[in-house]
Amino acid sequence: MKLYTYDPAPNPRRLQLFLDYKGIEVDTVQIDMLKQQQFEETFRKINPMCTVPALVLDDGTVLTEVIGACVYLDEVFPERPLMGSTPLEKAQVISWNHRLYNSLFHAIAEVFRNGNPAFANRALPGPMEIAQIPQLVERGKQRMEGAWRMMDRALARQPFLAGEHFTFADIDLLVCIDFARWIKESVPEECSHIQAWLPRARAAVEQ
Template sequence: MKLYTSIGPNPAVVTMFLAEKGVSLDTVKVDIMAGENRQAPYMQKNPAGQSPCLELDDGGHLAEIIPICEYLDEKFPNPPLIGSTPEERAETRMWLRRIDLNICEPLVNGFRFAEGLPLFQSRMRTIPHAAADLKSLAQEKLTWLDGLMTGKTWVAGERFSLADILLFCFVEFGGTVGQPLNPDNKNIAALVERVKARVAEKAPA
């Protein structure tokens, strides 16, 4: 397998997922700042023109971070990061959908339609007048999630999962593009610190 990757929160999710698995793949860096992801060679692999993209051993390609991670979880089942039972997998997918739709999407589009507008306005439909509301929506849902995390170590309870990786990568990204985590969201802030400790532990010496 080969992973086409780049800067950004989406590739960071897959990179962290692989690190948790202890799996190393051949990687190819895609220069998204130069628009390489929107040019023919890459678009043939991923017609959506987004990063990352996983090239399979049979020559096929997978895009979208959650399907990529689910595929990798099946190929490399230990440690399980989606779940070990149907109930755990369903719970992880529930939280993934909530985090992706309610937090990640408005956070990223809030950036694309404001600070990132010079880069994205020629590449996609942008809605500048929606940026502030999208950013506010992401913050409201982070506060909502924070309230649901009282007494829990991870999003799914005591079980570390892809949901924690997704949340961490996008909260960290938000902090770099003018959307820092509200310090009142102490449960999520604590989760972020726990994930940082995991990242440091798995970093190459």
Template sequence: MKLYTYDRAPNPRRLAMFMQYKGIAIETQQVDLMKAEQLGEQFRAINPAQTVPALLLDDGTLLSEVIGICTYLEELHPDRPLLGTTALEKAQVISWDHRLFTGMVIPLADMLRNSAEAFRNRALPGPYDFAQLPELVERGRLQLHCILPELDAQLAGQAWLAGDGFTFADIDLLVAVDFMAWVKESVPAECTHLKAWYERAKAELA
């Protein structure tokens, strides 16, 4: 199998941390998003959606969503599980992953892609051109500042986001918090539980 990715970007970083934590090594090729290599014919032939990461399996099957790739790799490499081991744990991890993606990652991406000059007429990833919508910047900021206190409250009585142990939900939250800096946002000072969790999560991945 071969992984096509771009380590600096948030979605690829989620997968990179997952693989690092579990000690998974895969042949990897960087697709430089800053040079728009994902839009070239060579990569389009591999992934028509023109997004990274993309995992090409030996039988030609392509996995192009982070959660799908992680689910596949977790089955192949069950040690140091990150997606839960019981039915309830798995449900909790996936639920938080979805909540973070819709409540943090997408709003942050909206803020970035609808304001930065580099994304003019490229406000959504993929093969199509979409105009920027400045209104989405403020809406994204409002969404972000709604979910942060919710996360702080969730972490008030527990060490990790989705249960007793460190999981992929914590990786996703760590990446999302770091992504905030791309749009000049940060965790509010009053979110003390979230700030303490952030230091624990960084130490867990060190």
């Protein structure tokens, strides 16, 4: 396998934390997004969507979505499962990943990409030029408020997002918390259950 990635970016970090937790070593090529290498022809041939990460399997198959790569890797490398061990756990993990990505991750991205002059005409990832919509900055911040509280309510009932075990859903929340710093935002102080979860989750990824 070969992984095309850019370590500082949130989506690549989701996959890298997954790989690190499971102890999977992959040949890695850095695609410098600051230099816009994701748009160069050599990378377009690998991933026409011009996004990272892109995981190239031994048979040449290219997985360009983080969730797809993680589902595949969890099956091929079953030790230390992160996508759930039972049908119900798997459904809960995928549900939380979807919920997190569509609420919190997208909300932060709305603020970041629509409020940063460096992303003029690049308001969405990919090969198309998409104009910024400044109003989405405020909407993104409002969406974040609701998303933080949704996560906090879930963590009031159980030690990790999807239940009793650390999963990829927790990795996604960790990445969202760090991504929020890019727009100078953080977990609200009143979200005490996220605050209590944070050291547990960081300890899990450092094991």
